[in-house]
Amino acid sequence: MYRFLLTPRWLSAAALTVVAAVVMVFLGNWQLHRYHERSAINARIDAADAAAPVPLTSILATPTTSGAAGPAPGGELAWTKVTVTGRYDPAHEIQARGRTVDGEVGFEILTPLLLTDGTAVLVDRGWIPPAPGGAIAAPTVPPAPTGEVTVVGQVHRSESRATPVEHRDGRLDTRRIAVPRLAGELPYPVYGAYVLLTEQTPPVDKAFSRIPIDHEDSWQNGGYAVQWWLFAVMALFAYGWQARKEARGETDGTPPxxxxxxxxxxxxxxxxxxxxxxxxxxxxxxxxxxxxxxxxxxxxx
Structure with missing residues (x-):
């Protein structure tokens, strides 16, 4: 009854089904890998939030070239809680436009913090709403504290897909926080990551909203992994079901x-x-x- 499976048409269908099932299994495995990666990131975020801060200079490589960024930290250092002391340089403050917090579009304000050795690190002081007139209307930014400042925050790696840095009314404006490109606008060496501020001495101005750290949606990848594996099983089942119908003559109205x-x-x-x-x-x-x-x-x- 199943001798027809040895015909070229059914042999080709069997090969195609097996190839499709193997590809789906590999896609499921890749999604499972992404699930583990994102779960590890979420674990680092949770652990860093509860950990004691460590000196910034103890985990990031010191930059050496003026107007350039130092080496970027590895993913294992992302979100590490750090502390650093220096003086803000408001003359080279950067406004990152089009940033969303709690569903509202506004600006993130990054101010270089100068260290005693002449290097600097970009500190994201927080989010503020735009001025009346539109989502990209330049906001009124509270001035950075003068004198020595101690910052506690979490290491944030440079964002990908860098956008141009524009000079608007004596300020630097950008869309993406790409540290290497921003460092090219500054007259001193800059660390290869920026710090997302959580605490500051003296205290942060109340006009700023703290930037939330979003967790990765790892469960979505877990669901996709199961979905691809089910597709592989369904492909093999569909082949077997069709072969059974062919053997019983149920595909074209012919007798069994x-x-x-x-x-x-x-x-x-x-x-x-x-x-x-x-x-x-x-x-x-x-x-x-x-x-x-x-x-x-x-x-x-």
């Missing part, structure tokens, strides 16, 4: 395979019977002709 075999046997038997009957008729006819011819010859003699 066993009935088709019986019908073929009947046809072969009928054909053999017809051939035997025809041979008997020819034999009988030939014999009669010979008898009649013999009688004529005998009568003639």
């Amino acid at each position: 395979a066993k009935d088709r075999v019986a019908e073929a046997d009947q046809r072969r038997s009928a054909d053999r019977g017809d051939r035997v009957e025809e041979a008997d008729q020819r034999q009988a006819s030939g014999h009669g002709d010979r008898v009649e011819d013999y009688d004529r010859r005998r009568a003639a003699t």
